[in-house]
Amino acid sequence: MLNRLPNAPAADQGTVRTPAVGDADTERAVPWPREADSRSVELACEPDLAQVSSVREFVESYYKTIIHDGDVICRMAVAAHELLENAAKYSTGGLSRLQIEIRGGANPRLLSVSVSNHADPARIDELKVAIAELGSTADAAETYQNYMSRATLRKDGSGLGLARIRAEAEMTLVLEFQGDQVCVKAVATPTPEEES
Amino acid sequence: MTQLASIVEAKFSATAIHVGDDIILEMTGNADVAAKQHLAPLLQSLHERAKQLGVKRVQVDIRKLAFMNSSCLKDLISWLDRARLEPAGGYRIVFLSSANQHWQKRSLHALSCFARDLVTVEAS
Numbered sequence: 001m002l003n004r005l006p007n008a009p010a011a012d013q014g015t016v017r018t019p020a021v022g023d024a025d026t027e028r029a030v031p032w033p034r035e036a037d038s039r040s041v042e043l044a045c046e047p048d049l050a051q052v053s054s055v056r057e058f059v060e061s062y063y064k065t066i067i068h069d070g071d072v073i074c075r076m077a078v079a080a081h082e083l084l085e086n087a088a089k090y091s092t093g094g095l096s097r098l099q100i101e102i103r104g105g106a107n108p109r110l111l112s113v114s115v116s117n118h119a120d121p122a123r124i125d126e127l128k129v130a131i132a133e134l135g136s137t138a139d140a141a142e143t144y145q146n147y148m149s150r151a152t153l154r155k156d157g158s159g160l161g162l163a164r165i166r167a168e169a170e171m172t173l174v175l176e177f178q179g180d181q182v183c184v185k186a187v188a189t190p191t192p193e194e195e196s
Numbered sequence: 197m198t199q200l201a202s203i204v205e206a207k208f209s210a211t212a213i214h215v216g217d218d219i220i221l222e223m224t225g226n227a228d229v230a231a232k233q234h235l236a237p238l239l240q241s242l243h244e245r246a247k248q249l250g251v252k253r254v255q256v257d258i259r260k261l262a263f264m265n266s267s268c269l270k271d272l273i274s275w276l277d278r279a280r281l282e283p284a285g286g287y288r289i290v291f292l293s294s295a296n297q298h299w300q301k302r303s304l305h306a307l308s309c310f311a312r313d314l315v316t317v318e319a320s
Contacts, residue, residue: 074298081228085265085267151273152274157267160269161265168302169302
């Protein structure tokens with residue numbers, strides 16, 4: 001089942017946000033106040049492409065002991081892996097921070113994965129454009145196909161990571177700036193109809 | 197049976213064999229940065245061999261592949277793009293996937309949409 005944990009409404013599926021200085025809700029990229037049924041992982045490391053799979057395997061193992069829904073774990077893993085690889089490729093140094101929150105216990109109803117890091121200023125405009133494009137599309141799968149076609153023409157990189165999160169993991173993408181840090185957050189939330 | 201390729205990394209391996217009308221490529225482990233350096237040349241080589249040998253199918257067995265990153269997906273996409281440009285009568289590509297590896301269903305669905313007339317996905 002591909003839609004067990006649906007996305008937010010289309011209007012919210014890709015936004016660029018710059019919080020006010022000291023904005024408590026976004027300073028540490030925590031999307032919502034934590035609840036009793038929330039299970040979170042927060043990990044800071046110096047990003048290295050060779051170690052991304054190890055981190056992904058760790059968070060997969062952690063959540064497999066809590067959540068018995070392999071599909072939700074796979075969506076989390078895709079987002080965590082692709083965001084961490086982006087941080088490893090484009091961070092300008094220092095620690096990158098991975099934050100994952102899955103709410104709802106064994107029956108997840110909210111999934112959030114974010115990675116924040118010091119970003120290369122030259123990449124930020126590209127990131128803004130990609131997230132705005134992925135947010136404005138009415139059909140994420142079709143847009144992903146377009147990204148795939150473009151990927152065949154690229155010499156360097158695939159350009160697929162964020163589109164993969166949007167289409168395969170069916171997650172909303174949000175870009176936030178916190179001082180000199182950039183945070184890319186991927187979120188899936190239930191629709192009101194499914195909550196009832 | 198003829199072995200066409202063998203790649204062994206610490207957390208990734210790939211072997212390709214020619215059997216009858218098929219080439220069978222099996223990948224195991226994590227297809228990430230360690231696999232990336234091998235994958236594009238491997239797939240280019242298999243494309244050429246498939247044409248030379250006149251095989252009907254290339255089976256890609258990823259049942260033991262724990263994950264594939266988007267860089268490696270790009271290499272698969274580029275291969276599919278080359279293969280679908282071949283004249284009629286070229287080879288088909290069959291992905292053998294595991295229902296237990298949930299990412300495979302999602303990624304292979306996207307790949308099969310990209311090359312709809314070329315790709316078949318079998319899950320077990």
